[in-house]
Amino acid sequence: MAYLQVTLQIPNENRGAAAAVYQKYKALFLETIADAKSKELLARDEDVQVLHGFDTVENARRYLASKLFTDDVVTGSKPLLTADPEIRVHA
Template identity: 40%
Template sequence: MAKAYLQVTLKINNSDKGAVSGIYEKFRDSFIDQIKGATSIELLIGDGYIQLLHIFDTAEDAQAFLSTELYNNNILFALKSLMVDTPRVSIYSVL
């Protein structure tokens, strides 16, 4: 059972949903294979926004992911031109 969730919400233009989906597909396996404690990731697409729901073993693993090269130099860099606003990041622990 998952113990922590990292939710990243990004405002995007609806016309960019396909591009965001492509970026998600590109980095999904790297996230699960390379990031400590990562167990799953889901892309949720809404009207004018997307949410990336990352699932981790611990909240500490979720917090540590935000400092990784994969997150900062690869994923955020790839999404930067598609973002309308600063991402909203939340970490939730399962009790």
């Protein structure tokens, strides 16, 4: 199992909108991305994390280059952020 962890700096006033972006694309992610296994939203006091589960590290990295991630998720989230996302892949 591999995980893609995306950490987002989102102020409290934008967290509802960020959750809406997450909900909008969660099912599409699970249905259309190769070997996608899970997607979870973790809201913490200091940040918001989205944890994606995959079969392999290669598929996690492939998702980062996908149209769904680059055109939809990033575009929808970018106006809500106060800093660039921190992206990590874990095996």
